[in-house]
Amino acid sequence: MHNAYEVIPGTIYNIIQESPLIRTLQIRPEIPIEFQTGQFVELSLPGIGEGPFTPSSSHYTSEVMDITIMKTGFVTEYIHKTSIGDIVGIRGPYGSKYPLEKFHNKDILILGGGCGLAPLRSLFLTLLHDIDQYNSITFLAGAKSPKDCIYKELFSEWKKYKKVNIYRSVDIVPEGESWDEEICLVTKLLQKIKIDPKENPVIVCGPPVMMKFGTMDLLKYGYNENNIYLSMEKKMYCGFGQCRHCVIGGYYACKDGPVFTYAQIKNEEAIWE
Amino acid sequence: MLIKISDFHSFLYNLNESNNIEVVIPSLANGTENRFFFNKLNSSNNFDLGFFRTIDPSKVLFYQPRESVFPVSTGTIKRIIAGIKSCDMKSIQLLDKALINNDFVDSAYKNLRDSTYIITTDCTEIHSSCHCTLLDGKPFTESGFDLNLSPVEDYYLITIESDKGRELFELIKKKYGLLDAHESAYLEISKQRNKIIEKLVIQNEKFLPRNNDVLRSKDLSIWNEESKECIGCGACTNICPTCYCLILNDESVEKEFIKVRSYDSCQLHGYAKVAGGASPRPKMYERFRNRYLCKFDYMKKNFGEPGCVGCGRCTEACAAKIDFREVIQNISMNTLTTKQSI
Numbered sequence: 001m002h003n004a005y006e007v008i009p010g011t012i013y014n015i016i017q018e019s020p021l022i023r024t025l026q027i028r029p030e031i032p033i034e035f036q037t038g039q040f041v042e043l044s045l046p047g048i049g050e051g052p053f054t055p056s057s058s059h060y061t062s063e064v065m066d067i068t069i070m071k072t073g074f075v076t077e078y079i080h081k082t083s084i085g086d087i088v089g090i091r092g093p094y095g096s097k098y099p100l101e102k103f104h105n106k107d108i109l110i111l112g113g114g115c116g117l118a119p120l121r122s123l124f125l126t127l128l129h130d131i132d133q134y135n136s137i138t139f140l141a142g143a144k145s146p147k148d149c150i151y152k153e154l155f156s157e158w159k160k161y162k163k164v165n166i167y168r169s170v171d172i173v174p175e176g177e178s179w180d181e182e183i184c185l186v187t188k189l190l191q192k193i194k195i196d197p198k199e200n201p202v203i204v205c206g207p208p209v210m211m212k213f214g215t216m217d218l219l220k221y222g223y224n225e226n227n228i229y230l231s232m233e234k235k236m237y238c239g240f241g242q243c244r245h246c247v248i249g250g251y252y253a254c255k256d257g258p259v260f261t262y263a264q265i266k267n268e269e270a271i272w273e
Numbered sequence: 274m275l276i277k278i279s280d281f282h283s284f285l286y287n288l289n290e291s292n293n294i295e296v297v298i299p300s301l302a303n304g305t306e307n308r309f310f311f312n313k314l315n316s317s318n319n320f321d322l323g324f325f326r327t328i329d330p331s332k333v334l335f336y337q338p339r340e341s342v343f344p345v346s347t348g349t350i351k352r353i354i355a356g357i358k359s360c361d362m363k364s365i366q367l368l369d370k371a372l373i374n375n376d377f378v379d380s381a382y383k384n385l386r387d388s389t390y391i392i393t394t395d396c397t398e399i400h401s402s403c404h405c406t407l408l409d410g411k412p413f414t415e416s417g418f419d420l421n422l423s424p425v426e427d428y429y430l431i432t433i434e435s436d437k438g439r440e441l442f443e444l445i446k447k448k449y450g451l452l453d454a455h456e457s458a459y460l461e462i463s464k465q466r467n468k469i470i471e472k473l474v475i476q477n478e479k480f481l482p483r484n485n486d487v488l489r490s491k492d493l494s495i496w497n498e499e500s501k502e503c504i505g506c507g508a509c510t511n512i513c514p515t516c517y518c519l520i521l522n523d524e525s526v527e528k529e530f531i532k533v534r535s536y537d538s539c540q541l542h543g544y545a546k547v548a549g550g551a552s553p554r555p556k557m558y559e560r561f562r563n564r565y566l567c568k569f570d571y572m573k574k575n576f577g578e579p580g581c582v583g584c585g586r587c588t589e590a591c592a593a594k595i596d597f598r599e600v601i602q603n604i605s606m607n608t609l610t611t612k613q614s615i
Contacts (some may be wrong), residue, residue: 002378003342003343003344003345003380004377004378004379004380005342005343005521005532005534006343007343007530007532009528009530044523044525044530045523046523046525046526046527046528046529046530047523047524047525047526047527048523049521049522049523050521050523051548072548072549073547073548073549074548075548076548087528089530207549208551233547233549233551234545234547234553235544235545235546235547237519237520237521238519238521240376240377241376241377242371242372242377242379242517242519243518243519243520243521243537244517244518244539244567245518245537245544245545246545247545247567247571248553249571250570250571250574250575255376269553270553270554270559273551273552273553273555
């Protein structure tokens with residue numbers, strides 16, 4: 001009988017320090033881990049603990065997995081102390097995926113901020129792989145300040161693709177830092193897009209407050225609540241609806257989510273907390 | 274079939290001494306006259322299969338407060354647990370749905386479940402917190418058990434429910450003389466059962482039947498009022514036979530991975546708090562309300578039935594003496610009055 005708590009050991013073969021608080025671990029698991037973009041895994045450090053993270057690599061690669069992690073609590077503090085060659089454990093994948101089939105022939109909008117760009121990078125790379133199937137991809141990416149921006153080199157790469165539009169913003173530019181793109185909240189970048197909101201999908205991930213106001217703005221802009229896909233962040237201990245910490249009303253963020261449409265959860269309580 | 278009560282007891286003792294099976298029974302708690310807790314059978318403990326539910330929920334025998342879930346310990350010994358009451362049997366059936374299903378199997382739980390024979394017994398008394406009848410429950414089991422025992426004078430009427438029960442019955446039959454049960458025995462049992470039901474109904478007559486919609490009401494001020502005395506200790510959830518929220522700890526050494534699960538409680542402040550600091554229920558009354566919603570709304574959605582079996586243990590365990598039934602009553606009355614006055 002398969003044990004649901006079993007972990008697959010993996011070796012960290014590279015670490016990219018994206019920003020002072022965010023790093024990407026590049027991991028080679030002992031057994032390839034297949035997942036669908038949007039799903040998450042539980043990453044553990046032996047003797048320390050584990051936490052839920054969404055891979056930031058394309059789901060077309062399973063031999064290696066990139067996971068972008070912000071230093072924000074007990075486990076992530078230790079994750080930020082790992083070195084190349086260290087062993088981590090992975091179990092999963094868990095939860096719902098981005099419904100790519102619904103995005104075919106659409107003008108896709110991606111709205112993300114901070115470390116919320118991690119699952120969106122996975123989505124974006126997966127979309128790029130089959131770019132012929134989609135009309136266009138518009139990526140709005142925000143960060144607090146220029147030094148907090150992640151995937152710096154990747155964005156300039158991605159901008160070269162046809163059918164891809166990328167707009168980036170930072171909230172502030174402190175003295176001594178430079179920035180040649182927009183300075184505003186990422187939700188303000190919506191003013192730049194030229195997508196008909198009626199039938200097209202938008203995928204949102206970021207800090208709760210950004211997701212909340214982002215969703216409100218998208219509704220105002222004319223997006224349909226059934227086409228607004230949110231990657232919800234809750235305390236997902238186990239990953240399969242057992243520990244019950246991530247309950248959103250009658251839903252589990254880990255099992256029924258983490259990808260929800262706004263229509264699914266709009267009537268539940270404290271969804272943005 | 275009927276077996277002499279003293280014969281059944283010696284059956285349990287003999288099995289227990291045979292060393293390849295462990296017998297767990299409700300054992301009298303020191304200094305009490307009618308309070309029992311699950312304990313391994315030995316010659317010194319005073320046990321009784323009658324009375325009402327034990328202090329501790331049967332959950333602790335299958336879903337232990339702290340155990341390794343990866344790797345799972347192997348070589349589980351066979352067990353007989355006798356004296357499980359109807360409310361606990363219902364809770365085990367609910368835990369089965371939660372922990373052994375198509376999407377997920379908790380291996381540690383399944384091992385303990387598979388290696389256990391469950392012998393339920395009719396309640397012959399009630400505790401002041403008992404209220405199974407408010408939840409369509411009865412003080413005797415109707416399904417899920419292997420064997421059930423109903424006392425008639427010096428005998429137990431044996432009901433076989435499963436193959437495992439049949440296996441035990443064959444063992445009993447080999448060694449002990451059994452009597453056929455005549456109609457009078459069934460009548461007597463039905464009389465006793467009705468007497469207990471009547472006691473439960475009288476004890477709980479001031480309480481309304483459960484109404485989920487009322488609990489879902491958005492008026493939060495009343496919850497604030499009801500939870501004023503709550504100290505958020507989590508005793509109610511730990512002792513609840515259907516609460517199974519867990520936390521996972523990593524007890525690994527070097528490159529090994531060891532996952533240990535322990536009970537968690539939605540009443541505790543840090544329960545749903547994420548690393549970034551956000552928490553969906555930062556206030557006590559929100560967490561207090563969550564337990565009621567979980568029992569009557571979320572679990573009903575997930576398992577098709579409420580998560581409360583009416584055992585009353587949460588009421589008995591509460592340090593602030595909050596009565597679960599009264600809270601639901603007060604919330605319902607308040608909401609109904611508010612609705613009427615509008």
